[in-house]
Amino acid sequence: MKFESVAYMEWAKFRSSAPINLGQSGVPGLSLRDLPVGLEGCDINGDHAYGYPPLLEAIAARAGAHRDNVVPSHGASEAIFLACAALLDKGDRVLVEKPGYEPFISCAKAVGAEIHRWERRFEKGYGYDPDEFEAAIPDRTKLVLMTNPHNPSGAFIPREDVRALAQAAGRRGAMIFIDEIYLDSLDAARGRTAFGAADNIFTASSLTKVYGLSGLRCGWIVAPAPLARTLRRVVDHLSVLHVFIAEQIAARLFPHLEAIKETNRALHESNRKMVAEFIAAEPRLSWIEPPAGILGFPRVEGPAGGDALAEILKTRYGTSVVPGGFFEDPRHFRIGWGVAADVLAKGLENIRSALRD
Numbered sequence: 001m002k003f004e005s006v007a008y009m010e011w012a013k014f015r016s017s018a019p020i021n022l023g024q025s026g027v028p029g030l031s032l033r034d035l036p037v038g039l040e041g042c043d044i045n046g047d048h049a050y051g052y053p054p055l056l057e058a059i060a061a062r063a064g065a066h067r068d069n070v071v072p073s074h075g076a077s078e079a080i081f082l083a084c085a086a087l088l089d090k091g092d093r094v095l096v097e098k099p100g101y102e103p104f105i106s107c108a109k110a111v112g113a114e115i116h117r118w119e120r121r122f123e124k125g126y127g128y129d130p131d132e133f134e135a136a137i138p139d140r141t142k143l144v145l146m147t148n149p150h151n152p153s154g155a156f157i158p159r160e161d162v163r164a165l166a167q168a169a170g171r172r173g174a175m176i177f178i179d180e181i182y183l184d185s186l187d188a189a190r191g192r193t194a195f196g197a198a199d200n201i202f203t204a205s206s207l208t209k210v211y212g213l214s215g216l217r218c219g220w221i222v223a224p225a226p227l228a229r230t231l232r233r234v235v236d237h238l239s240v241l242h243v244f245i246a247e248q249i250a251a252r253l254f255p256h257l258e259a260i261k262e263t264n265r266a267l268h269e270s271n272r273k274m275v276a277e278f279i280a281a282e283p284r285l286s287w288i289e290p291p292a293g294i295l296g297f298p299r300v301e302g303p304a305g306g307d308a309l310a311e312i313l314k315t316r317y318g319t320s321v322v323p324g325g326f327f328e329d330p331r332h333f334r335i336g337w338g339v340a341a342d343v344l345a346k347g348l349e350n351i352r353s354a355l356r357d
Ligand SMILES: Cc1ncc(COP(=O)(O)O)c(C=O)c1O
Pocket: 025, 074, 075, 076, 077, 078, 101, 147, 151, 179, 181, 205, 206, 207, 208, 214, 219
């Protein structure tokens, strides 16, 4: 295995910060003192061979699955690695959505897979087009890697379409890995996991984006039981165990997730409207307005596209957005609005000025 550097990760860790940061895709991180639970009775060591049982039960219950289906991971990041390591071998075919999250590609490359791309097109609302998907997926594809809601656009593919997509992939012999890390930002009816919609679907998520709990590294995969067993074999070669104390805190937090989400919901909704109105009023900007959530991927018309705008914003206006080049489309930029309304308003004002520079 050969691991290349992940350009987006380097940018996100060391170069994304700015006085006005609209580059983040999650809500601001919580601190221990914000939590509705305490640490009393938590311990360093305990029973968690393949996950702390109460946490497995909590994840399974939310997904409508059995705990045998659940494989905990250190964030959704490790879930991506587990999926690639468990299912792909040198030369195996993998289909990755485009635009897409760079670690999907770099991880599949690291295990030696042959990468094919499925273009989710702006003109089609970044959605599922059956003909284009059929044309993009080669025979004997082992794995499809996708997000839902989509990173970077926030577009959401409804469950019936996900099922159709999975069936089309199944005819080529592929399993589908759906990273649902942004799913909980939708309302409960739409935000139902795709696990169970077809036999070849497995899903991943974490408490990072929607709950501000990245530091717990509480991620997971929900997979058909035989695949879950294969994934656990990879865990035994990797971290072997998770951090018991973090698992205990996460398990205590599960009953409070709706309340944590609710504290931000109204702000995110009004922020999304603020961004939508801003884009509607800017002749050089267009986007696929996401149904909910806290991120979008506007297109900048003109020769200097999203990457150039991001650079001007950073250097002249102390404002950060993600250059679209990190998602393979430099005409765009990704904007996140999980911030205070006044910060967002100032950031949008700066975007307006930068567009006229
Ligand atoms: C699609 C996607 N998956 C996974 C991650 C990483 O999440 P985690 O903190 O759970 O490892 C991100 C973070 O940007 C992401 O956008």
